[in-house]
Amino acid sequence: MSLDLAFDDTQQAVADATARFCAERCPEAVVRESAGTLSRALWRELAELGVLALATPEGDGGAREMVAALESLGAAVFPGPLPATFLAAQVLDGDERACVASGEWIVSLGAPPLMPFAPLADCFLALDGGKLRRAQPRGTVVAVDTLGGEPWGRVELELGAPLDAGTRAWALHDTALAAYAAAAGQALVLATAEHARTRTQFGRAIGEFQAVAHPLADARIRLDAATTLARIAAHAWDTGAGDLRARAAVARLSAARGALAAAYTCHQLFGALGITLEGPVFHVSRRIRQLASQPPGPEPACDALLSRLGLS
Amino acid sequence: MNPTFSAEEEAFRAEVVSFLADYRDLDAFFLQGHHWPRVKAFFAALAERGWLSLGWPVAAGGSGLPLSYEYILWDEVAYARAARTPLASGIVAKTIARYGDAAQCLHWLPPIRRGESHFSLAYSEPEAGSDLAAVRCRAERRGGVYVVNGQKCWQSYAQDMDYLWTLVRTGAQQSRGRGLSLLIIDKRTPGVTVNPLPTLDGDQLNEVFFDEVSVPVDQRIGPEDGAWKIMAEALADERHIQFPPGRVRRDLEEVISWARNRGLTGDPRVRAALADLAVRAAEVEACGLRVLDAMLRGQSGAVEAAANKVIHTVVCQEVARAALDFGGPAALVAGERVELLWRQSLWETIGGGTSEVMRGVVARQSLGLGGRT
Numbered sequence: 001m002s003l004d005l006a007f008d009d010t011q012q013a014v015a016d017a018t019a020r021f022c023a024e025r026c027p028e029a030v031v032r033e034s035a036g037t038l039s040r041a042l043w044r045e046l047a048e049l050g051v052l053a054l055a056t057p058e059g060d061g062g063a064r065e066m067v068a069a070l071e072s073l074g075a076a077v078f079p080g081p082l083p084a085t086f087l088a089a090q091v092l093d094g095d096e097r098a099c100v101a102s103g104e105w106i107v108s109l110g111a112p113p114l115m116p117f118a119p120l121a122d123c124f125l126a127l128d129g130g131k132l133r134r135a136q137p138r139g140t141v142v143a144v145d146t147l148g149g150e151p152w153g154r155v156e157l158e159l160g161a162p163l164d165a166g167t168r169a170w171a172l173h174d175t176a177l178a179a180y181a182a183a184a185g186q187a188l189v190l191a192t193a194e195h196a197r198t199r200t201q202f203g204r205a206i207g208e209f210q211a212v213a214h215p216l217a218d219a220r221i222r223l224d225a226a227t228t229l230a231r232i233a234a235h236a237w238d239t240g241a242g243d244l245r246a247r248a249a250v251a252r253l254s255a256a257r258g259a260l261a262a263a264y265t266c267h268q269l270f271g272a273l274g275i276t277l278e279g280p281v282f283h284v285s286r287r288i289r290q291l292a293s294q295p296p297g298p299e300p301a302c303d304a305l306l307s308r309l310g311l312s
Numbered sequence: 313m314n315p316t317f318s319a320e321e322e323a324f325r326a327e328v329v330s331f332l333a334d335y336r337d338l339d340a341f342f343l344q345g346h347h348w349p350r351v352k353a354f355f356a357a358l359a360e361r362g363w364l365s366l367g368w369p370v371a372a373g374g375s376g377l378p379l380s381y382e383y384i385l386w387d388e389v390a391y392a393r394a395a396r397t398p399l400a401s402g403i404v405a406k407t408i409a410r411y412g413d414a415a416q417c418l419h420w421l422p423p424i425r426r427g428e429s430h431f432s433l434a435y436s437e438p439e440a441g442s443d444l445a446a447v448r449c450r451a452e453r454r455g456g457v458y459v460v461n462g463q464k465c466w467q468s469y470a471q472d473m474d475y476l477w478t479l480v481r482t483g484a485q486q487s488r489g490r491g492l493s494l495l496i497i498d499k500r501t502p503g504v505t506v507n508p509l510p511t512l513d514g515d516q517l518n519e520v521f522f523d524e525v526s527v528p529v530d531q532r533i534g535p536e537d538g539a540w541k542i543m544a545e546a547l548a549d550e551r552h553i554q555f556p557p558g559r560v561r562r563d564l565e566e567v568i569s570w571a572r573n574r575g576l577t578g579d580p581r582v583r584a585a586l587a588d589l590a591v592r593a594a595e596v597e598a599c600g601l602r603v604l605d606a607m608l609r610g611q612s613g614a615v616e617a618a619a620n621k622v623i624h625t626v627v628c629q630e631v632a633r634a635a636l637d638f639g640g641p642a643a644l645v646a647g648e649r650v651e652l653l654w655r656q657s658l659w660e661t662i663g664g665g666t667s668e669v670m671r672g673v674v675a676r677q678s679l680g681l682g683g684r685t
Contacts, residue, residue, distance in 0.1 A: 207681035
């Protein structure tokens, strides 16, 4: 079979089902209201679709199906620790993996003491130098508000044994992040293009001005590339390709940067509307910003890429 | 969803790579003017293998292979820095195969397939660059010939090519795109003058003057005044092999190797810059594949090709400019590849359609925005 970058019927069905679920259960109003919290019920409903079990032995599909789901989740800016959950499902075994895949457990992945989703988390995965360890909270969690509207917290953790988080687990994490971030950026670009087609100034749609149209075209080009890179990484994961880690790293770095650049462009092109709390950009841009910085940050992906270039 | 090529296609790639071993760096920076006799021999060697006509219809004497074969060939040729994609076996031949009559096909296609006839594109004029519908160079029908008068400008490789694939005005000036025709003009015809316009990479573009140049009517390809549609289709024929990602892959590898040889790769700023460029090069590769993917599924690939042209050429410049940023004074020395790359890559965002035009295509066709103003 030769080159084909489109989803097959199964993957498209996953993308469509996830998009329908988001439209019904997590429309924009819900995304906005959920800032500062995460609904366990909504998280479990997502799990019931089978999304969180993808790319596990029990799941009904691999990394390409996961990317299909995440493109829809990203477009809807669906809340929750998605990349961390896909990582956890790779490194935990048996019953624990089932708890993650079923949405019973909320996963917190970070470098203590500042831990994402800590006030809600049932499973802590601590980054400790180059190692990933199971960890248990010691004492109380002090809640922390974040730019992205995710409920984080400060907590002292007791570190357990290192987990076997190898190339495949991190590649899946990065691929998930890439697919989501690229799709969130794409959604913003499309919303801004719609605005540029309908908002008139000086007697014409502002999208007729190249100063408006060309930055959006640049954002579109980068995010199309990032979307494709995430799909390529997912294919590499499913087929066990030798350059998997670098493929996933490239996708993660491309998507985060492309989505951030798109977010800044879109804030600007919406004018004053773009800086209002109720406006159409911030509920997406804050999530993109958080995603780009969230632990472990871009450094491991950068290192993986440099290693591939022979610069380790 | 499968971003890889088939086993047969990969076998073809291996054959191409093996063939190219003798031609690596033949025309490293597309300074064809300096290397023409050798580039010409390279095209003849490609022709010997039938590789100049891989994607031509079988009826036109080609192999009729899927577009992926041409993509693979020219991607590897670009990576090997052997040559730029030639005009003759691409736009010219495919247009003649589509629009030429039987006699024209018989006359023009075999020598092109054998790598013996070479063409330069003569579209742009001093007052018609991005806006080709403003072409003024005039062809007037007098009996069995067109008499051509006027000027073309910015022609690549015209100094060495045999023929000019020339866009001329046959209708009224105000007819814009509706009054244009395509003529093949033999460069040796009396009244044709080619003057060099030296470029900052050490090569040249050309300006071409036509003074009462007689061109037989049977050297018009397609209907009179019908060039606009033909040109658009001809561009579509070549979208998958214009700006292949192998060029950028090779640029990056050379800059990394250059930085390593000068002991720069321990510097965290250099490492960060190289990682960033590697991400950009991967984006370029993804955009190249997106063009081919669109065309393989029967779509025009116009948006994908415009996007690819923008990102490919911008990243060419980013790679070169980063090397000069972190390379220190050593990078300034004349003859260093990074120094030449810095100069040469300035051309890329202009030739073959400026970035501004390409962003306009993406804005219009991908986002529904009117980007003309």
